[in-house]
Amino acid sequence: MAEGTARRIAAAFAAVCLAAGAAAVTVAVIAGPGPGPIAYVSEAGIADSGYAGAYRVGIFSMAASLLLLAGALPPGSRAAAGLLGAGAVATVVSGAVTCSEGCPLPPFEATTVADLVHGGASIAATAAVVLAMLVLLFSPAADRGLRRIAAIGAALALPVAAVVALALLLVGRSTLLGMSERVLLVVVAVWGLTTSGYLAVRSLTGDGPSVPGREESKVSRR
Template sequence: MDGTEGTPRRIAAAFAAVCLAAGVGAVTVAVVAGPGPGLAGYVSESGITDSGYAAAYQIGIFSVAAALLLLAGALPAGLRAASGLLGVGAVATVVSGAVTCSEGCPLPPFEAATVADLVHGGASIVGAGAVVLAMLALLFAPAADRGLRRIAAYGAALALPVAGVVALALLLVGRGALLGLSERVLLAVAAVWGLVTAGYLAVRSFTADGPSIPARAGSNVSRR
């Protein structure tokens, strides 16, 4: 990776980490300080119109979407599948933040849902699922280096079982402590993975822009 390629990717990775940390912080404040039902409810309930922390929630969600888009741009050019999945996750996250659910964020098959509830819930599921799939895409991508694959392996190992619990709880149990807790764990794993990946890309790009290229150039000259 030369300087012209590495610098924009390094900047994108650094900004991705900042946006993700700020977004997660804002959403956490909205969830903890808001009047929601605690672990028995969804994170999205902090963003309903009647919530006093709806603005903080939406700002946080849009910051997370920006972080996913920046992270997609920070990945090396050969990792198009992972970048595309992160881009899908960013778009779905924007839709999730823009379309708020009604009180309780009801979802079928256990509750009657409005169109907005379905759009919001579907976008949230697609966004989280795209991030988990991006982990798998990096894990099995030949173009990914060992560091990216290792981070993705840890992330996927934690996220996949929890995602399975979320899916089963949505279909078989419905709204409650199991679903609320597993949703929070899944989001936390995705956030930590994103932060670690962004930090790794920023540091790796900085190293790649350093003395390694002149050293190779000097070695070629010495051979001549």
């Protein structure tokens, strides 16, 4: 009971942190000085932006939400929890290391070490969360509802992630890349909010993810 309560609380706080973080980053991106859809989301956090503080607070809040969500996952989901933990660390690095103006990335733009660190950490964080969706989709520790949420998230995220990867390699800075990045981040955020909310509500009602042996014990009591 105590463990279930802790997981429910972690899930609830994960949802709160993610919602607050997403709101702060959205405000920084929309109100910041970036050149519209062609800009990367990270440009809201450069030193010259008046909303860099809000952007970093949002990013660190999202990192906290990933750690909390990792702790809220059902027992036996160690691989998914580990991926979310790695994503949280990469998110912290992404928020701590600021890219230069325009957040340039290879192979079409000259970059600095900070640009490479920031860009690599941002890509790693997003990739870790998408992989966590796939792991949960095939995890026997996850119940049907959790797997369904992961399936929808992965089905939406994977094609957009492929577009982002191809745009980075073949097109470079463009409206296609900027909009694809935004769509992918929205999908990841919605998946995190939905998963956190689901875990909090399921734990609250006592109808949590199944544990191996629980169903058998119910049948034997009947």
